[in-house]
Amino acid sequence: MERLAPVFLLVDDDLDDTFLFEEMLQQVSPTVTFQNAINGKEALDKLRAADTQLPDVIFLDLNMPRMDGRQCLSELKNDPALQHIPVVIYTTSAHPKDISQTMQNGAACFITKPTDTCELHNILTMIAQHVHGDLKGALAHIYCYDPDS
Amino acid sequence: MILIVDDKQENLYSLKALLRLHLYDADTANSGEEALKKILKNEYELIILDVQMPGMDGYEVAETLTGHSRSRDIPILFLSAVNIDKRFITKGYASGGVDYITKPFDPDILLLKVKTFTRLYRQTKELNEIRETLEQKVEQRTAALVEANKALEASNGELQQYAYIASHDLQEPLRKITTFSRLVSDRFLAGIPQAAVYMSKVMAASERMRKLINDVLDYSKLSDTPKFVPCSLDQALQDALTDLELFIREKQAQINTAPLPTVEGIPDRLRQMFQNLISNALKFSRKDTPPVLNIRGERVAGKSLSAPVQEQGDYCRIYIEDNGIGFNEIYLNKIFVMFQRLHGKDEYEGNGIGLSIVKKIIQRHNGLITAESKEGAGTVFIVLLPLKQPVINQPAELP
Numbered sequence: 201m202e203r204l205a206p207v208f209l210l211v212d213d214d215l216d217d218t219f220l221f222e223e224m225l226q227q228v229s230p231t232v233t234f235q236n237a238i239n240g241k242e243a244l245d246k247l248r249a250a251d252t253q254l255p256d257v258i259f260l261d262l263n264m265p266r267m268d269g270r271q272c273l274s275e276l277k278n279d280p281a282l283q284h285i286p287v288v289i290y291t292t293s294a295h296p297k298d299i300s301q302t303m304q305n306g307a308a309c310f311i312t313k314p315t316d317t318c319e320l321h322n323i324l325t326m327i328a329q330h331v332h333g334d335l336k337g338a339l340a341h342i343y344c345y346d347p348d349s
Numbered sequence: 350m351i352l353i354v355d356d357k358q359e360n361l362y363s364l365k366a367l368l369r370l371h372l373y374d375a376d377t378a379n380s381g382e383e384a385l386k387k388i389l390k391n392e393y394e395l396i397i398l399d400v401q402m403p404g405m406d407g408y409e410v411a412e413t414l415t416g417h418s419r420s421r422d423i424p425i426l427f428l429s430a431v432n433i434d435k436r437f438i439t440k441g442y443a444s445g446g447v448d449y450i451t452k453p454f455d456p457d458i459l460l461l462k463v464k465t466f467t468r469l470y471r472q473t474k475e476l477n478e479i480r481e482t483l484e485q486k487v488e489q490r491t492a493a494l495v496e497a498n499k500a501l502e503a504s505n506g507e508l509q510q511y512a513y514i515a516s517h518d519l520q521e522p523l524r525k526i527t528t529f530s531r532l533v534s535d536r537f538l539a540g541i542p543q544a545a546v547y548m549s550k551v552m553a554a555s556e557r558m559r560k561l562i563n564d565v566l567d568y569s570k571l572s573d574t575p576k577f578v579p580c581s582l583d584q585a586l587q588d589a590l591t592d593l594e595l596f597i598r599e600k601q602a603q604i605n606t607a608p609l610p611t612v613e614g615i616p617d618r619l620r621q622m623f624q625n626l627i628s629n630a631l632k633f634s635r636k637d638t639p640p641v642l643n644i645r646g647e648r649v650a651g652k653s654l655s656a657p658v659q660e661q662g663d664y665c666r667i668y669i670e671d672n673g674i675g676f677n678e679i680y681l682n683k684i685f686v687m688f689q690r691l692h693g694k695d696e697y698e699g700n701g702i703g704l705s706i707v708k709k710i711i712q713r714h715n716g717l718i719t720a721e722s723k724e725g726a727g728t729v730f731i732v733l734l735p736l737k738q739p740v741i742n743q744p745a746e747l748p
Contacts, residue, residue: 292517292521292524315527315531316531317528317535318535
């Protein structure tokens with residue numbers, strides 16, 4: 201059976217970051233399908249819609265209106281239909297409390313948004329390469345990425 | 350008013366007449382029981398009490414009165430014609446009397462005693478009233494202070510929260526500036542050196558601002574409730590040196606350290622204190638001479654920067670000595686103030702926060718800091734830290 205094109209979902213209220221993310225993703229792999237939602241609520245609604253193709257990986261910002269990433273993460277991990285999808289925390293925070301809490305709540309890795317697009321490019325390349333392989337293992341290898349440290 | 354208690358009517362009359370004659374207001378009671386009733390109702394400044402009475406005798410009355418707060422302070426003067434033996438007199442004092450007069454008595458002496466005891470009573474009463482007022486005032490003030498303290502804690506917490514949010518929100522647009530500048534630079538400016546220079550200036554400025562915001566954020570975090578633990582100053586110093594490794598190598602600095610004691614403190618803050626002091630010394634080094642830093646400490650006797658050395662002293666004095674450009678000591682107060690700089694930004698880098706953080710950390714640790722310097726002759730920073738921190742009731746941690 202032919203493999204479906206990978207689907208990346210970005211949940212982020214920041215439109216600049218969304219724009220950059222999509223552009224980098226297209227550069228990394230033009231076949232990847234990009235989905236986005238601007239808060240946790242919208243993401244869950246989209247994921248739970250009947251006809252949706254579930255993403256291979258979810259990038260989740262933490263600070264968003266309506267439903268933030270922390271709450272969205274626990275909803276995802278408590279939903280039997282969604283809990284298998286690896287969640288990458290993708291945020292500006294590098295607060296130790298945010299890192300430890302989200303990792304405990306089942307996030308696959310924690311990435312602090314890099315200001316250098318090359319770094320984003322590298323991360324997305326790595327994830328795209330492993331999307332049909334051992335993605336969780338690859339993400340666990342990144343574990344916690346902070347460009348400042 | 351004076352209360353005379355006697356079961357014999359004639360005694361009451363004569364004594365009342367005597368007191369009236371000398372302008373004392375007097376009331377009478379025929380028995381111990383009646384006396385107690387009257388004392389409950391009226392206010393007396395002296396009780397002249399017969400000892401032997403049918404029913405309740407004088408001793409019993411006195412004992413009852415001294416057992417009640419309302420009547421405890423009223424002086425009791427025993428007056429007896431019958432019980433003049435020493436043991437009766439002793440018993441009178443023991444039961445709460447202030448004096449014991451036997452009959453026949455000298456009216457002049459009695460009057461003098463009445464005068465003395467009523468005056469004493471009035472003074473005692475006044476004192477009690479003042480004491481009560483004072484106690485009330487102290488209570489009110491204490492309550493007001495507790496309230497003010499709570500409000501202060503709350504506003505301090507709010508301020509920290511505010512600083513944190515402000516810093517975080519300030520970082521956001523800055524991150525975009527950096528990201529997109531870098532993108533433009535990488536993609537479009539390869540062949541246009543002049544534009545690349547301009548863009549690199551934008552990025553350098555953004556980086557400086559990012560550091561500045563981080564420093565302000567650090568400073569605001571210093572207001573957290575301290576949690577003191579035993580903390581090796583040697584370790585804090587080593588950690589600081591590790592963090593500064595690149596800078597030290599770049600400056601070709603030589604750093605000599607001598608063993609330092611362990612103090613009660615916040616390890617990460619003490620590391621930051623050393624780091625800021627050392628990086629300050631490296632920044633303000635002479636252009637022609639590689640920096641040499643000497644860091645050493647000694648135990649001293651008291652909380653004073655000039656306290657005498659004492660092997661088992663409760664304080665530790667640390668010297669951070671450099672061979673840098675120094676400064677004029679008239680600016681000593683300026684160097685610890687936030688955003689104060691003694692040099693132009695083009696001469697020496699820095700944002701004027703480092704030493705203000707050092708000062709705040711040391712204050713947090715109930716310590717002192719000063720510096721001795723001469724222009725061109727290097728600087729010695731002198732830090733005094735207590736080995737033990739006072740035990741405080743730490744408020745419950747905010748959620």
